[in-house]
Amino acid sequence: MKNILITGGAGFIGSNLALALIEKGYKISVLDNLSPQIHGENPDQTSPLYISIKDKVNFIKGTVTSRSDWEKALKNQDVIVHFAAETGTGQSMYCIEKYVEVNIQGTAIMLDILANKEHQVKRIVIASSRSIYGEGKYIHPELGAVYPNHRVEEDMLAGDFEVKFNGIGNLRLVATDEESKIHPSSVYGITKQNQEQMTMTVCPTIGIKPVAFRYQNVYGPGQSLSNPYTGILSIFSTQIRNNNEIQIFEDGLETRDFVFIDDVVAATILGIEKEEASGHVFNVGTGVPIDVLEVANSLIKAYKIDVPVTVTGRFRIGDIRHNFADLTKIKKRLGFEPKVYFNEGIKRFSAWVLEQEIQEDKLSLSLEEMKSKGLLK
Known part of the structure; x- marks a missing residue:
């Protein structure tokens, strides 16, 4: 299984995975629409992730909502790693049709082609999400x-x-273990649940081995610093470097499981290569909850820029309070162990951020948009 297609392969996780697989001798194709929200208006100049892979992979600019783009991308592929998706819980609550079209319909087109046309795909790795659990x-x-x-x-x-x-x-x-209740609290979570269930249900009936990874909050060098809709570490970093006040939602004690990009790539490769992964879903995280106040204070310390931190008591409809991963299954079945925990990950992430140009702080615009939709209280 040497030929691997990564949809969304110019994105944060996809590009890192592509480079790691190329080093291992795989031939990588990437299907990506180079969304301006992630890559900027001129990706050849504004997207380091795209720039890092474009000359090393068979790059197909296209969208997962196009059957013809899928058919082109699927030729001669042994493995599909399906990352392409609209992401972000808040934005999903008012861009509903877009999230359903890309995440659900895009996955449905892939499976429909595989169910009805000749191909050589043997395995699909689907990017699920901790968001499908809702509260932990x-x-x-x-x-x-x-x-x-x-x-x-x-x-x-x-x-x-x-x-x-x-x-x-x-x-x-x-x-939260893999047998926990599935009850997403956002449209994004619903679409990721649907992606996972369709893939895990259809693939065994057509001779393809499926694997699903429920990723926790992925972070690290290379993630977008300009997207105000996703990535709390990026959002806080941009605010700090612009000497802007950090406004914390709720009481700041809400927690997430932050997992470093290198560990996510390592887990995903295990899902591609290990037969023991076939037919299973796995949590990918560190198993350690970190509260938002700790995130803000850790970044302020790392950048040595003293900006005020205000706990506002405001909240977003659809946000969960707590969730962190039980890693028992992935440790036992695949031998996965996270190697980069939060304190070390913050050092690596912040060192990379300080090498980047300071981005415009667009958070207030995204919050006003959410407020206008009745989702920010």
Whole structure:
């Protein structure tokens, strides 16, 4: 299985994976539409990720919503790594048709072609997301493991941001395993759930071995510093370097599992190469929750720029409170161990950021857009 197609392969994860696979001797094709939101208006000059791969891969500029682009890209491929997607929970709540078209319809076209035309694809790795879980897994003092529904807006307006289960708030957060309840709280999460389920359901019926990775919050050198819709580390970094105040949502104690790009690439390669991955879904993270205040303060320290941090109490509809990965399955089945934890990852990420040009801080524009849609309170 030497020929690998990476959709969205000019993006953050895709380009890093492409370069790593080329070093291992694979022949890589990339299908990517070079979205201006990610790559800028002139990718040949404004997209380091695209520049890093364009002369090393068979690059196909196209979109996963086009059957003809898929048919061109699928020729002679042994493996598909399907990363191409609209990303970001907030934006998905008002760009609904776009997210469904790209994420769900794009995946459906791929599977439809594979189900009805000749091909040599033997394996598909689908990029799922921790967002499909919605809120994470908790232990109830009487009921044991529970999966709380989305938080109530009235509670959050009153400054009560913690999750509750049947009105009970005394819950203990634990790691979310792959058997946890699937109940996404955003359109983005719904589309990633659909992508995963379609792939894992259809592939075995047509002789293709599927693998799904539920990635946590991926970060590291190379991620977009200009996209105000995704990537809290990038957003905070741009604010700090512009000497702008960091405004923290909720009470700043909401947590995420931040996983370094090198570890994500390593896990994904295991999914491509190991037979033990076939037919399984895996969490990819570090298994360590980090709160947003710690993120902000760590970046301020790393850049040595003292900007004010304000905990605003504002919140976005669709945001979850906590989620971090249980890695038991991927460690046992694939031998994956994260090697770069948050303190080291922040050092590497911030060192890279300081080598880049300072980007315009566009966060306020994205927040005004969300506010106008009733999604920012």
